[in-house]
Amino acid sequence: MLLKAVAAKDASRMLAKINTEQKNNMLAAMSDALEKNMKEILFHNEIDIEAAKETGITPSLIDRLVLTEQRIKNITENINNIILLQDPVGTEIEKNTPSINIDVKKIRVPLGVIAMIYEARPNVTVDAAVLCLKAGNAIILKGGSEAINSNKILAKIIYGSGIKAGMPLGGIQFIDTTDKKAVQELLRLDDFIDLLIPRGSEELVKYVKTHSLIPVLSHGKGLCHTYIDKDADFEMALKIAINAKCQRPSVCNAMETLLVHKDAAYKVLPRLCKLFDDNGVEVRGCNVSKSIASSIKAAAEEDWSTEYHDLIVSVKTVNSLEEAINHINKYGSTHSEAIVTNNEKAADKFINEVDAAAVFVNASTRLHDGSILGLGCEIGISTQKLHARGSMGLKELTTTKYVVKGNGTIRD
Amino acid sequence: MLLKAVAAKDASRMLAKINTEQKNNMLAAMSDALEKNMKEILFHNEIDIEAAKETGITPSLIDRLVLTEQRIKNITENINNIILLQDPVGTEIEKNTPSINIDVKKIRVPLGVIAMIYEARPNVTVDAAVLCLKAGNAIILKGGSEAINSNKILAKIIYGSGIKAGMPLGGIQFIDTTDKKAVQELLRLDDFIDLLIPRGSEELVKYVKTHSLIPVLSHGKGLCHTYIDKDADFEMALKIAINAKCQRPSVCNAMETLLVHKDAAYKVLPRLCKLFDDNGVEVRGCNVSKSIASSIKAAAEEDWSTEYHDLIVSVKTVNSLEEAINHINKYGSTHSEAIVTNNEKAADKFINEVDAAAVFVNASTRLHDGSILGLGCEIGISTQKLHARGSMGLKELTTTKYVVKGNGTIRD
Numbered sequence: 049m050l051l052k053a054v055a056a057k058d059a060s061r062m063l064a065k066i067n068t069e070q071k072n073n074m075l076a077a078m079s080d081a082l083e084k085n086m087k088e089i090l091f092h093n094e095i096d097i098e099a100a101k102e103t104g105i106t107p108s109l110i111d112r113l114v115l116t117e118q119r120i121k122n123i124t125e126n127i128n129n130i131i132l133l134q135d136p137v138g139t140e141i142e143k144n145t146p147s148i149n150i151d152v153k154k155i156r157v158p159l160g161v162i163a164m165i166y167e168a169r170p171n172v173t174v175d176a177a178v179l180c181l182k183a184g185n186a187i188i189l190k191g192g193s194e195a196i197n198s199n200k201i202l203a204k205i206i207y208g209s210g211i212k213a214g215m216p217l218g219g220i221q222f223i224d225t226t227d228k229k230a231v232q233e234l235l236r237l238d239d240f241i242d243l244l245i246p247r248g249s250e251e252l253v254k255y256v257k258t259h260s261l262i263p264v265l266s267h268g269k270g271l272c273h274t275y276i277d278k279d280a281d282f283e284m285a286l287k288i289a290i291n292a293k294c295q296r297p298s299v300c301n302a303m304e305t306l307l308v309h310k311d312a313a314y315k316v317l318p319r320l321c322k323l324f325d326d327n328g329v330e331v332r333g334c335n336v337s338k339s340i341a342s343s344i345k346a347a348a349e350e351d352w353s354t355e356y357h358d359l360i361v362s363v364k365t366v367n368s369l370e371e372a373i374n375h376i377n378k379y380g381s382t383h384s385e386a387i388v389t390n391n392e393k394a395a396d397k398f399i400n401e402v403d404a405a406a407v408f409v410n411a412s413t414r415l416h417d418g419s420i421l422g423l424g425c426e427i428g429i430s431t432q433k434l435h436a437r438g439s440m441g442l443k444e445l446t447t448t449k450y451v452v453k454g455n456g457t458i459r460d
Numbered sequence: 461m462l463l464k465a466v467a468a469k470d471a472s473r474m475l476a477k478i479n480t481e482q483k484n485n486m487l488a489a490m491s492d493a494l495e496k497n498m499k500e501i502l503f504h505n506e507i508d509i510e511a512a513k514e515t516g517i518t519p520s521l522i523d524r525l526v527l528t529e530q531r532i533k534n535i536t537e538n539i540n541n542i543i544l545l546q547d548p549v550g551t552e553i554e555k556n557t558p559s560i561n562i563d564v565k566k567i568r569v570p571l572g573v574i575a576m577i578y579e580a581r582p583n584v585t586v587d588a589a590v591l592c593l594k595a596g597n598a599i600i601l602k603g604g605s606e607a608i609n610s611n612k613i614l615a616k617i618i619y620g621s622g623i624k625a626g627m628p629l630g631g632i633q634f635i636d637t638t639d640k641k642a643v644q645e646l647l648r649l650d651d652f653i654d655l656l657i658p659r660g661s662e663e664l665v666k667y668v669k670t671h672s673l674i675p676v677l678s679h680g681k682g683l684c685h686t687y688i689d690k691d692a693d694f695e696m697a698l699k700i701a702i703n704a705k706c707q708r709p710s711v712c713n714a715m716e717t718l719l720v721h722k723d724a725a726y727k728v729l730p731r732l733c734k735l736f737d738d739n740g741v742e743v744r745g746c747n748v749s750k751s752i753a754s755s756i757k758a759a760a761e762e763d764w765s766t767e768y769h770d771l772i773v774s775v776k777t778v779n780s781l782e783e784a785i786n787h788i789n790k791y792g793s794t795h796s797e798a799i800v801t802n803n804e805k806a807a808d809k810f811i812n813e814v815d816a817a818a819v820f821v822n823a824s825t826r827l828h829d830g831s832i833l834g835l836g837c838e839i840g841i842s843t844q845k846l847h848a849r850g851s852m853g854l855k856e857l858t859t860t861k862y863v864v865k866g867n868g869t870i871r872d
Contacts, residue, residue, distance in 0.1 A: 061789070061813070061815075064812065064813070065812055065813065144833060144834025144835060145834045146832060146833055146834040147831055147832050147834065148827075148832060150823060150827065150832075152833050152834060154850075159845055160815070160845070242845050243845070243846065263844070263845070263846045265846070281868070283868075284867075284868035287868055287870060288868060288870060291870035291871060292870075295870070295871050296871075377473070395865075399861075399863050400476065400477055401473065401476070401477065403473075403572070404861065405861065405862065406861065406862035406863075406864060407861060407862070407863055407864070408864045408865075408866065409863075409864070409865045409866065410865065410866045410867055410868055410869070411562060411864055411865065411866025411867075411868075411869040411870070412866075412869065412870040412871055414870065414871035415560075415562065415864060415866070415869060415870075415871055416862070416864075417871075419559055420558060420559050420560060420562075420871070421556060421558055421564050421862060421864070422556025422557045422558040422559065422564060423556060432675070433571055433572070433654050433655070433675070433859040434571075434655065434675045434677070434846060434847040434859070435846040435847040437859050437860050437861070438566075438860065438861075438862045439862070447845040447846070447849050448849050448850065449811075449816065449817065449818065449819060449849070449850075450817065450818035450819070450828070450833060450850045450851070451811050451818075451819055451821075452818060452819070452820045452821070452823055452827060452828075452833070453807075453820075453821045453822065453823065454820065454821065454822045454823025454824075454827070455696075455822055455823075456693070456695075456696035456699055456700060456822055456823075457822070457823040457824065457827065458699060458700060458703035458704075458707070458823070458824040458826065458827075459703060459707050459708075459824055459826035459827055459829075459832070460707075
């Protein structure tokens, strides 16, 4: 493990010097090689799937594990999109006026070595590697044991093709053991690894955050709310609420709790409950909500702090915008929060006072996604406040450097 | 402690809503109150100084502790400068093009609650509080026991005057105990505190980093190099080297090791050693350097990794620019590194390949300071790679928020 980290550090110094065209050539070679070796990838993926089925794994986990020709094509298309993105390395990010006659620039530079610890989905092996490489970093990959064969072949293909296209040896390091000790060891290599990104279950992220000596940037959990204001366009509110809950309930930016202003509740809740019912959504609500729509079941206190990730929603009728904001700041996970209103003052208050990585006005929280917001790609959505908050793209995989040029300039 | 943290969190929500003018009014009130209560401040400071003298503390530590009328005026001038700085809160920091028809902004918002743990210098009580407030944050201050009386009176004055000028209750929290358990307790309050800034000895910073559940941003240690290239202007090189070592040797951006290209060593080292001698600097060098200037003492391996913070310098003659860069990347603390050269290619290579928060070409590392680089102020210099690297100003005391506006926009 130590040797891999040392090799990655060496490679990172070389990757930091490589220009955009050279990096794009490596990515193109990887994309080509994945296309050409589709059959081999599918063959190895099949081994993982068979093994998973034998251990009686859930269908949804198997779905995350499965690769198909189409899914591999999606992976290569993603690489091709990343090739088109602007290289963040070297871009100037601040214009300050120094107090003496020197030339000061603050530019983006690669972080160095990024380690990624992830579960199940084998596409992460490729997605993470190409994003980190495009930003000039070396990467260490530690995937889940369920996908070990798929990950091994994917890593082998991108490593081999990358090297042929000029990638430094050690630029991509794959940890091909399923031994849990490997993760423990990895977390202590803060002399060689600059950033650790865990991606997977809440337990995995928590374990990594607690034990890592390396700075951690993690995809945050999402307990997202939609608040329907008294001044909302109610048709719009219905559309947004249904989208936020039902379009893909298993993900972090799906709505878990709906808040509705008491003056809107009578108009909205009965119709919304009918729509939820049509979509197979179980609705759990406060007493007031229940009195308005009889199909609503009673919510318990823990419902307000539960991420269902399922076709269940909790509903609360609130007396005011303030109450909605307080509820969100108390129970929310600072991920994505939405208000539906035509009242500009209410929208501004919500924007300013809700503590979250992203705030949506008259839009679905499901839109919180790097490619939709214009980053072109995404390595996750952070709910941390330092370094990166919200969708993380290429820029978040870099750090900065002050470059100061003088002419024999000294300090008096 | 918990109550103070809860009160700070509440205050932070209010501070986030307050506009620039209101914040500046608070700062102006604090500046006025400090000026008016100078005598009282000096009286309490005297108590600390007497106590320090009794415990036989070093003169340099007493110097850090002492307040004078002039030093208090410096503190109030600093506040007045911060009033003039642009408020980072609300500024838009990224322009991306979303993939659908929505309006996306990424704006700066306050972090929330910042805790500062510091030693000796009582001016930090005021400097830290006003910087955090200007960026819309509440602050919790935990100063060193040596300065407890000075800190108490300073905190009392800025708190009282801040409140009168509209600061929310709890906006500044001062921990008025010298009990070490208070720090332990503080480090665990990650539910209420968003950022912890330790400022003081390496031991303090290390303790905080190891035990804190709260994200830490620390002022990094500095083992800074100056490399004199074969293509340097040698007069300039002498001037820069002397400045980097002698102008204020006790600070983090002072030079600790001088690297000199072998083709320059014969021309530079004898004269430089004479100048170092004139300035009372002890020079320890490698064998080659010693053979060129006989006044140089032998350096041991540990000299290359020692921050003297004193009138001592280590000198190494290197065979190439590459060797200089490798030496810096091996022994440096990624703080501030300088090259003296008229060769643009050499400068570019140094800029690109040296891993540091700031790289200087034909300038002294002593210039690494927020006010010189144009930030207007500084809460420290970070050698971390995440969130903030190098001089940290107001921007680094903020986080971001995506604000997305749609028109009933949903995800397909």
